[in-house]
Amino acid sequence: MNHGEAKRVSLFGRIFLLNALVLVAAAALLVFGPATVSTPALLGEVLVLAAGLAVMLIANAVLIRVGLAPLGRLTRAMTTIDLLKPGPRLTTRGHGEIAELITTFNSMIDRLEAERGFSAARALSAQEAERRRVAQELHDEVGQSLTAVLLGLKRVADQSPPEVREELLQAQETTRSTLDEIRRIARRLRPGVLEELGLVSALKALTAEIGLPVRQSFDRNLPALDAETELVVYRVAQEGLTNTVRHAAADAVELSLRARSSKVELLLRDNGRGIGEASEGAGIRGMRERALLVGAELSVGSAPQGGTEVRLVVRG
Template sequence: MSLFWRIFGLNALVLGAATALLLWAPVTVSVPVLITEAVILVAGLGVMLIANAALLRIGLAPLDRLTRLMTTVDLLRPGQRLEVSGHGGVAHLIRTFNDMLERLETERATSNARALSAQESERRRIAQELHDEVGQSMTAVLLGLKQIADQAGADLTAEIQQAQETTRQSLDEVRRLARRLRPGVLEDLGLVSALTSLTADFARHTGLKVVGRFDGDLPQLDRDTELVLYRVAQEGLTNAVRHADAAHVELTLRRTPRAVVLRIDDDGRGLGIGREGAGIRGMRERALLAGATLDIGSGRTGGTRVSLSLPTAEQGA
């Protein structure tokens, strides 16, 4: 039965019951109206309104649930569906909405995969240019400064050495940026070595105390999945430095019977009530790309905990 006929039938039932009472019940209305008659009429009207409201509430309840889901649905948190019961118009509407969510999530995952692939390609290109062009140019500057230092007098030695040190620091920074854009250690030595290098690099350049604990018996992961784990760890450490005001961060990678779990715990000020920024939404997009689950909440001792759970091949099977 469609929604129109359901509402029409409910109202017809209430009005029909009221009409039947007026026709066959021994009730009359005097002129002028007596107090008892007025009380009976007002009570009957109240009963009809209450019954009508209750029946309409029951009939429109699925639409209320649909409205709440439509206002809160987030494609970065897939799987949000309404339970479908019955075969009427409302059930058809809910089923259509669930199908639409399914299509949107599929299209979002496909577009995210293309966007992230393009982003990684652009990062590799920029890293290559930094290494080959900027890095080599600064290396040539260092060699030129060394030659000048060998030929210059003692009165210019201090200035030349200062210029050499500044250039050397800038070259180290360029190389560090290139490594962050294109983690060559991930391609050459694997995920655990890449995460170890990442924690050491953050501790060295930010003053943050970073502790890494990684299992060595991880299951075989493809390159894209390892890149997702690495980028989420990188973004989690970056957020701890930029936004959390943390002094200590623990990065762990564990193998469980059902999944590989990456976890970042900091002792900062926590998430608060603000909206999720681009960094967290980027982590959620990468998690969807790998078929993983990303949870962000409070840690055991305050601060923030980022947990990425990637089902293993056995669990997926």
């Protein structure tokens, strides 16, 4: 039987052949060996037969275990696979149906990752479009309306008697604060500074809004990134800083953007409580989806000195 024919032998056929081989060997020993069985069987003969049976069972178990070992690897891979964390594919070992099963599994994971990437790209594109629309409406409609209210309050306050002027000035200040907050929200929804001034300026503006001291480090002459990749870097930094403010209980943050040969590395660290064994939430999984869109490498874990570290490496 050549190698091509061996690959076509079914799983049932191989197990049957293994068992047949063991039974033929046992029958040959009984026929041609010196051992005999009396009636009734003597104790020594029973012991010899028991020992032979034990050897047969052990040999059979070892052979089947070796033959089915690739299925164990496949089962472990199926229970641990995560489409947001691409890894190496299973090596096709074994013959026949097992090899075909592993090959089919690898092809299925390739298709699922491609389909997930396509679906994620469409969803994130729609999300960014919706963010731009909402930001535009906040800026153009709500912002302009509040600006008109602010001017009206000022005009009325200037013409009002002193006893009501103070209240009008307070209402004017509240309206001004609300307008500033709406503008801040609009900037987070649609980072205009990213399109106008570039990634480094956008990250500096982002860190200025979080309310924590941030140690910043940005390399000069970073490799050029396309607009989609820059947006991914910005959104990962934004989500990481948001998680730090909401969950980390940190009082210091480090943010750096460095050149690594033809790649760019974003590093975000805090000195908070860290993520420990907590499962990844929607924010981190969203970062992973964005990283996959541009073929970037993302790692989220504990920082060397405690706290949380987010590292994103993108191609320039």
